[in-house]
Amino acid sequence: MRSRYSAFYLGDAQYLLKTWHELTRPESFELDPEITWRRLDIVRTERGGLLDKEGIVEFSAHYREDGIARQQKEISRFRKVDRQWYYLDAAPDGLALE
Secondary structure, X not given: OHHHHHHHHHXXXXXHHHOEOOOOOOOOOOOOOOXXXXXXXXXXXXXXXXXXXXXXXXXXXXXXXXXEEEEEEEEEEEEEEOOEEEEEEEOHHHOOOO
């Protein structure tokens, strides 16, 4: 999660695509150049350990858009494939792992 946030901060859309699970990855992805990312707060994690195949990260990402401070809150689901973690999607309505 932190590496994906860093990619948002640095404007590295290719890294975001590379770390997106193939089941949900879009063909292309563009970042909004008007958004300036400021801080990432990890609220909680569930699973995601060395022996796990899935995990979640609940976070709050702080940013500025048009000079206004905002935040994005999400519970992100991740899936491990060949020892590499990939972003799967945002858990619908705050649900965690099934």
